[in-house]
Structures are given as C-alpha cells and as structure tokens.
Amino acid sequence: MTDPAHKYTDRDVRELPYLTQIAYTYLDAYHGDFEFLLDAKRIHAYQGVLSIATIRGVLNCMRADPRWAGYLPIAPSCVSPGLVTPRLRTVNLQRPARIKLNARFKMPYLMSTWPTAQVVHMLNRDRTELWWYPHVLEYRWVPAAYCGGLRWRTNYLMMLHDIPADRRLCLRCVAIYEGGK
Numbered sequence: 001m002t003d004p005a006h007k008y009t010d011r012d013v014r015e016l017p018y019l020t021q022i023a024y025t026y027l028d029a030y031h032g033d034f035e036f037l038l039d040a041k042r043i044h045a046y047q048g049v050l051s052i053a054t055i056r057g058v059l060n061c062m063r064a065d066p067r068w069a070g071y072l073p074i075a076p077s078c079v080s081p082g083l084v085t086p087r088l089r090t091v092n093l094q095r096p097a098r099i100k101l102n103a104r105f106k107m108p109y110l111m112s113t114w115p116t117a118q119v120v121h122m123l124n125r126d127r128t129e130l131w132w133y134p135h136v137l138e139y140r141w142v143p144a145a146y147c148g149g150l151r152w153r154t155n156y157l158m159m160l161h162d163i164p165a166d167r168r169l170c171l172r173c174v175a176i177y178e179g180g181k
C-alpha cells in the first residue's frame, strides 16, 4: 500500500528524472524565505544542476507546500511492486488533462521488451506522439509502428537505433513503409 506520508528518497530522484525537473521548476518560481530552498535556488541558478540529496530535500519541502503537494507524484519507493501507482491526490480541473507536444523522434525502430518478442517494428514518426500530462508533471509517448501494432503499450516498448542480432525486422512494417513512399 502507499503511505502519503512517505518521503522521497535519493533513489526516487535517481530513477525518475522528472522529479528533478519538478524540483527545478519549483525553485525557479520560489520566492519564500526558507534558507535551504533559497540556497538551492541560488546554486541551481549558478550551476544549473543540484545534487541528488539537495533535489530530494527540495521535493520533501514541496510536500509541505499546499500549492504543490497535490501535484507531486507519490514517492515510488513506497509503492509495492505490482501495484498501479496512484499518481494524484488532488486534481485542478482547470488544467487540461494532457497537451500534445511537437516532438521529433530520431530512432527508426520500435521493439517490445517482452523476452519472447522476435520482431522489431519500424517507427512511424508521423503518427508517434508525445504528450505532457500537467496534473502529474509527466511525459508519455504514444508510439506507432507502420504495421499498426504495439500502439499504447508503452510500458513494454523501447525505441532503437539498430536491430538487435536476435531480432528480425517486421515484414508488414517494411511493406507498408515501402508502399507509402
């Protein structure tokens, strides 16, 4: 079960890059008088980056800020494996649920990470999308293969520069790609 009182750990910060982004966004807008946050804000302004421990500290300060607490993801380290992570505690209904971003995907191939998968698909860049979810401060991508397979199952997908030796290219993808040229 999740415990809302659970604090962020260094590991949370290391494993979820968007937590760092949240902390930086917060510091840039911070105009309070808490010394720790002011120091962090100064260091971030001069150096551009902060240590993991400092970022973790900033996030745990944010938990006490009512304007932000509701937007913070629950610390992953307190969620048991196998449970769906409840990311939200409050929702501001005036924010859009998601915003489509202009993104260019450079990698040409798409592959399921299931160990039994044998095929690498060709990424259809025109139909692959990147979305920003303001309520959870998260990016999610919606990939599209030329053959139409794999869409939405992003938890089990990765983009690739090259076809691994033990996989083969999806022939349906090739046929549709060649047909569309």
Ligand SMILES: [Zn+2]
Residues within 6 Å of the ligand: 120, 121, 122, 145, 146, 147, 148, 149, 170, 171, 172, 173
């Ligand atoms: Zn395919």
